[in-house]
Amino acid sequence: MNPLLKAALRLFAAPRVNMREDYERVRRLQRQLAALPRPRYRAASWRTIPGDVTSRVPVRVFEPQERRRDELLLFFHGGGWVTGDIESYTPACATMAELTGADVVSVDYRLAPEHPFPAGLEDCFQIVHRLLEDPSLAGRDDADRIVLMGDSAGGNLAAAVSLLLRERGYRGARQQILLYPVTHWDHDPATAPFESVRHHGEDYRLTSTEVQDYMQMYVPDPLARQDPRVSPLMAEDLSAQPRTLMITAELDLLCDEGEAYAHALEAAGNEVRIHRVEGALHGFITLPRFSRSLRDAYEVINTFLDEGHLAGSRETPPGGTA
Template sequence: MKPLVKIALKLLSSPKINMEEDYLWIRKVQRLFSGKPIRSNYRILDRKIYSADKSHDIPVRIFKPAEKKSDEVLLFFHGGGWVIGDINTYTKPCINMADLTGRTVYSVDYRLAPEFPYPAGLEDCYRVADAMLDNLSLIGLTSASQLTLIGDSAGGNLAAAVSLLLRDNRKDYPQKQILLYPITYWDHTENSPYESIRTKGTDYGLTAKKVSEYMDLYQPDREKRKSPYISPLIATDLTRQPNTLILTSENDPLRDEGEAYAKALKNAGNTVRVSRVKESVHGFITYPKISKLVIEAYQQINNFLDEE
């Protein structure tokens, strides 16, 4: 890792940053730096889906690839600890995702904690997936197997939870999911059973302290965090899950719990591929598409998507 990168990560790892107090200004900074993409020929369509109780709209942004390679669709849930990040701050990563996979990407602007704690964000993500599956022809699909769930970090957690909910509530559901350095467990204190919380939890941008603070905002009740829809790793039933690709990051406090989830899925009889991206830190999928880390990740993503 380059010295300047180490310095930058060290600054981002400052214990003075308290997500429970600072999330509002962090949201503002994110929006300030997200901006509009330089490329002028991208196509973005915005749509809205009613929530199940019709109390609010759920914005969905649709990204068309520069060169379409498949009719399949990716349903994307963004990261940010359920607290930060939105449809605008993830516009550039979603453009890259559409272009690098040759598939249309639907990005969900779910409600954020603490204004809307669990299960609000998950309900929005599930509602969009459910509505898309009920209206496959409207999005150009003929089968639920043509829809893949994908998410990074907290979005990976939401994708895993949506997969469980779809299995529990529907006969048809996506046959593939891609979880990028996902949150899968409820405890990120020194009591965590996962070693990466201690060895990678202080100096690499995302800290174990921040993950704990995000969790406090998402679900303040520690006992309720043991729900399989918050902590899929401890679900008692992981059968009948989609074929899964999990990419973890070498220098990420969430690394070990992501890899443990892959093992748990496999032990439950599912088809799982897991890979640790070397020399990477949490959040690398948002880097420019010329980054070697992004190139490596999308090689694995495309290989997975192209499998029958």
């Protein structure tokens, strides 16, 4: 990256925002930015997944103008478990539906600090579990067509849900797409095990200070941050996990830990594909659809889904039977 662009990006570095004090203001700003210009999509509707009334979690459903595949992308948004919601991610989900040709279901899980760990995770788990057990709730007759997907903290939640499904003895998803996820608990440049935290933790869109603030709000107990449900890389057993696409961003402090998790999944016998988007910053999935980074990622995502569709009849879903 040339020095002029790098200097410009430093102006937007997150240490200038104290997330623990300003998260509500950031939430409002995100919603305002997402509403301008007004996103275009064929359909968006609120639903709740039937179940115990105390555990209903709202979702928003996005349909592409032209449906080109049967998969349903069950999406968990990013935002450090603290910011982000269905409204702020509506443009990204509408783009997701159009560029994949698949229905997208965006999950409105509870946010910290009002609802710390494991509240948001349990919301995501309940949605995934119910849809895998009864895909007709999502208009599907085959649970293998449900693909877990998330970016950043949402990628963390998708990975953690997959681990929980196996741990609790339930059927798992056959495929998951993890976009620059959080997979480890330590993002202090002085102690973190990953060089990308030191190389990219101060200059770009997401900083180590911001991630540490998010982690403190999501999991107030420092010891609990090493729980595999928070830090999937800490899991002792990564077997029987979904076929996984790991997409990382070259200039993201989370790049190394995302790829480390992918390699750990592969070492445990899972099918994994890793793709690093060159020159990309954290959060690029929310960029306009003409962005090179976004187009690069969706080419890989569509190939992954196409290959998974062809292989689907020969595979056994994690925790289930063919």
